[in-house]
Amino acid sequence: MTTQPPVPPAPGQPGAGAVPTCYRHPDRETYVRCQRCERSICPDCMRDAAVGHQCVECVQQGNKTVRQAKAVFGGRAVTVPRVTWTLLALNVLAYLAEIADQQAVITGFAMHSAAVGLLGEWWRLLTGAFLHAPPGGGLGFTHILFNMWALYAIGPELERRLGHLRFAVLYLLSALGGSVAVYLLGIAAVGASGAIYGLFGALFVVSKRLGYDPRGVVWLIAINVALTFFIGLSWQAHLGGLVVGAATAAAFAYAPEKNRDVVQWAAAAGIFIVLMLAVLVLPPFAAIAG
Incomplete structure (x- = not known):
């Protein structure tokens, strides 16, 4: 075997x-x-x-x-405020471009009601918010220094609360709101102040929504409003940015849990449409006064 x-x-x-x-x-x-x-x-x-x-x-x-971690009011959780750093970099690069060729940059990209209304140069509504008073002017370097310090101080906190995309939309809509106010109520302006005031308004709304004491933010806004008139800055851009920033933040912060993303983006789109219609339909106040 x-x-x-x-x-x-x-x-x-x-x-x-x-x-x-x-x-x-x-x-x-x-x-x-x-x-x-x-x-x-x-x-x-x-x-x-x-x-x-x-x-x-x-x-x-x-x-x-x-389950992916999320920011308080939607979007992915933020560990590094990349949008804030990107906006800071864009403002600094634009300022360096002004230093290199001030005449060309200001002439072609600063916010000016006549250029937008008569010539249809719509890009000025946004590009003007990334320019600042040129070196040697009345404000000199203090204009961009103050705005960038404010963005550095409160931008990361808002970006962590809102998420990258919502924060970017808040900033750009606030900048646009400031430019539209300049178009309707002023003549010309440069600076990120409209967007910065939008962040002030958003910080107040977010503080209220989360149950924090907003009095510090109120004082911050009050001091800056006083400086606006004392120094003679563009109150139109500041007011427009403040109102639009607060409205956008309210839409993001108070959207219901059910269909929150849909409500938030519909509200942001609605604010954008209203701003564009304001430029298309309403004549500048300067033209009426003239």
């Missing part, structure tokens, strides 16, 4: 005398198993878990079911 020699177990499979090997690397011996699927894993395939280790595939599968 003849007998067949025993067949050795396949690598990685249980059996008498079998040496366990990694399921992804059969040539590597290991005595560690994944805590979820219990397959053998080598050090290259181990991922730390709450208890023991998991394999790469189980970790990837688990990540698909993990």
Whole structure:
């Protein structure tokens, strides 16, 4: 009677005398198993878990079911305020462009009611909010320094509360609101003050919504409004930015939980449409007075 020699177990499979090997690397011996699927894993395939280790595939599968952290009022949670840093960089780059060729930049991109209304140069409504008083002017470097300090001081906090995209929309709508107010009630202006005042208004709304004491924000707004008239700055841009920023923040902060994203973006789109219609339909006050 003849007998067949025993067949050795396949690598990685249980059996008498079998040496366990990694399921992804059969040539590597290991005595560690994944805590979820219990397959053998080598050090290259181990991922730390709450208890023991998991394999790469189980970790990837688990990540698909993990709920993404969100900002307080929607959007993904913010760890680095990238929009704030980007806006700071854009303002500084625009100022450097002014230093390089002040005449061309101011002439072609500053907010001016006649250029927008008569020539249809709509880009000025936004580009003017990234320019500042040129060096050697009445305000000199203090104009951009104050605005960028304010953006640096309160921008990151609002961005963390609102999320990247909502904060960017808040800033741009506030800037646009300031320019529209200049178009309707003034003549010309440069500066990010409309957007900054929009952030002031948003900070007040967010503080109220979260139950914080808003008196510090009220004092901040009051002091800056007083400086606006004392120094002789563009009160139109400040007022327009403040109102639009507060309205946009209210739409974001007070949107109901149900269909919150839809309500927020519909409100933001509505504010944008109202601003555009104001420029299209309403004549500038200077033209009426003239």
